[in-house]
Amino acid sequence: MLKRKMFNPIAFLGFIGLIGIIGIIEGGWDWFIFFSWFVWFAWIKKPADERFFINVNKAARNGFIIAMIGISSILALLAMKFSYRIIIISVITLFEALLFGFIISFFFYEKRGY
DSSP: OOOOOOOOGGGGGGGGGGGGHHHHHHOOGGGGGGGGGGGGGGGGGSOOOHHHHHHHHHHHHHHHHHHHHHHHHHHHHHHTTOOHHHHHHHHHHHHHHHHHHHHHHHHHHHHHTO
16 A cells, blocks of 8 residues: 655745746846745655654744744834834844744754654
8 A cells, every 4th residue: 555645835935936036027136035945845755744743833933932032123123213224124134034043943853853
């Protein structure tokens, strides 16, 4: 009897890479960073078992902690009436910190088997 693999839903994050097409249409180089999201399509063939989902939940918890610290910092910057340019840069930095925090902790949990 063939064992059927469960589809890995984290591969859907690869569709965010389609936002990079805006860079081709608009001519802005800063949109091309979204093409890096296509790397998530590599997870289609990875089996999604219970341990995988536990590791995703642990990594999402770390991302949530980063988000709470980052949003609190951004609100403090707003209260101190910094320029909006600094606020925008801090929001972009928070987005990247969330992404890298999730990815690094997820790979750590997958490799270590916690």
